[in-house]
Amino acid sequence: MDFAHSPRAREYIERVAAFVDTEIVPREHDYLRALRGRADRWAVPPLIEDLKAKAREQGLWNLFLPDERYGAGLSVTEYAPLAELMGRSPIAPEVFNCNAPDTGNAEVLLHYGSDEQRERWLEPLLEGRIRSAFCMTEPDVASSDATNMEATAVLDGDEVVLDGRKWWSTGIGHPDCRFVIFMGLTDPGADRHRRHSMVLVPVDTPGVRIERMLPVLGYLDEPYGHGEVSFTGVRLPRDAIIAGPGRGFEIAQGRLGPGRIHHCMRLIGMAERALEMACRRATARTAFGKPLANLGGNRERIARARIAIDQARLAVLHTAWLLDTAGPLGAFGGLSQVKASVPAMVQSVVDTAIQLHGGAGLSDDTPLAGFLAAARALRLADGPDEVHLGVVARLELGKYRERT
Incomplete structure (x- = not known):
């Protein structure tokens, strides 16, 4: 392996490093003061949108996606030093629209989503207009073994019905969170790795309820947060399933x-x-x-x-x-x-x-x-x-x- 950065990576490294050092790090304290000085600590301070606009104007946007139709077209190796630079500040990943779990959800939609799913969810996500969450871990089972999952995604004619409780759903507290990806048990009798499905769930769907936000060693990580979310008789069209049943x-x-x-x-x-x-x-x-x-x-x-x-x-x-x-x-x-x-x-x-x-x-x-x-x-x-x-x-x- 050649550890030297490609010319394209070197160019991005210089630009991202300069942006982090001159635009983001100097404004961290302003960000925290604005966030914690508000009555609603889950509201996003306006300076984030200002920084996002600057980053996008400079072409420092969606750097994580290797597909040039949607991102910078960088390989994982080329993206690595850029993600390292973003890790220097808690607010940098969102400024470059490279924030988890949105990056993972974007990759799921890009590789497995239908054209309709991409149009409805991927495009606004990559534009930075919405945020998302990922609902997999559960409070009542040892989720280190994902086959223990008890939440269900049951087929009912042309619909899929979701029931269960998830927690540590990162990003669910963000005011712009518009959808989650829910993983649930669809066919208990299938092969253990063909039993589950992933479903796109708008957060305003009846039956979806954010029960509480969970602190991590005292930090709520606002305005993103990590939530416990219940799904009670949540009904969605069958085409909300990503790539079809059993492919979770x-x-x-x-x-x-x-x-x-x-x-x-x-x-x-x-x-x-x-x-x-x-x-x-x-x-x-x-x-x-x-x-x-x-x-x-x-x-x-x-x-x-x-x-x-x-x-x-x-x-x-x-x-x-x-x-x-x-x-x-x-x-x-x-x-x-x-x-x-x-x-x-x-x-x-x-x-x-x-x-x-x-x-x-x-x-x-x-x-x-x-x-x-x-x-x-x-x-x-x-x-x-x-x-x-x-x-x-x-x-x-x-x-x-x-x-x-």
């Missing part, structure tokens, strides 16, 4: 592969910014007559953080290259490796940065506490560490099974 797992695997690596890319950006903040703090602050960098093993911690970030980046780039050259099956093991390793690495790096910042690192004066919550949550989201480690172990042990 197939779609999920196609969706989660790129989604997992996008998370890892953004996490590396978080780690880079955290380390940068740690180093600035360690060299600027003095205690007991010495810079913080020279106290308590901090030099070693900083060195280990640098090594860990660089190792993680190389692993992510390699997996991105595998996705581009060998597809999701060829990148299967690599995806599990980075998903299990990168969030844990970031959690450690951010913790070091918080320690060097003292009480300030626990406050909203820096993005570090939010980074820590995000990294910890992503050790569960899109599959917990244990599931991915199990995949890596199975593939590794499979090399040594006796052949008959």
Whole structure:
């Protein structure tokens, strides 16, 4: 593999880096003040729309899609460093219209949606006029094994009827969230990976109810949020099913592969910014007559953080290259490796940065506490560490099974 960035990627790297550094990061505090100074904390501050308009004018829009009809036409490997740059700020992904779960939902609609579904949902999503959510995880079963899913999507003539409860539905709190993708059990008697369907559900459909918004280590992550959503006798036309009944797992695997690596890319950006903040703090602050960098093993911690970030980046780039050259099956093991390793690495790096910042690192004066919550949550989201480690172990042990 050649780790050098393509000329096209280098151009985008320069442009995205400049936009993040000059337009987004300087306005983070304004954004937080506007968000938390409103009576409705789920309303989006106007500066987000201003930044989105600027990004779109500069052609920094829908960078995640390799299909040039809809996005920038970048490969996963070319997009990787751009997602890393976006990870430096909590608001950057939406500014470039590259925010999860919208990116994953867009990919589902692009690859599996009908022409009518694309026209109704994909086009406004890619224009940034609406947002979306993904409803898969359930509160009453161990959702690390998705075959446990109890929510149903039952066929009834020309309709599909949805019943069940989902939670950790990211994005459901956004005021512009207009639809969710719901995954439910359709045929309990079918093969275990042909039992489920994915259904497009407008959020204003009768029977859909947002029960509550769930905090992550005290953060509600407004204005996106993570909600618990109930579906009670929700009736939709049969053509709301994506790609037809029983294809839910197939779609999920196609969706989660790129989604997992996008998370890892953004996490590396978080780690880079955290380390940068740690180093600035360690060299600027003095205690007991010495810079913080020279106290308590901090030099070693900083060195280990640098090594860990660089190792993680190389692993992510390699997996991105595998996705581009060998597809999701060829990148299967690599995806599990980075998903299990990168969030844990970031959690450690951010913790070091918080320690060097003292009480300030626990406050909203820096993005570090939010980074820590995000990294910890992503050790569960899109599959917990244990599931991915199990995949890596199975593939590794499979090399040594006796052949008959």
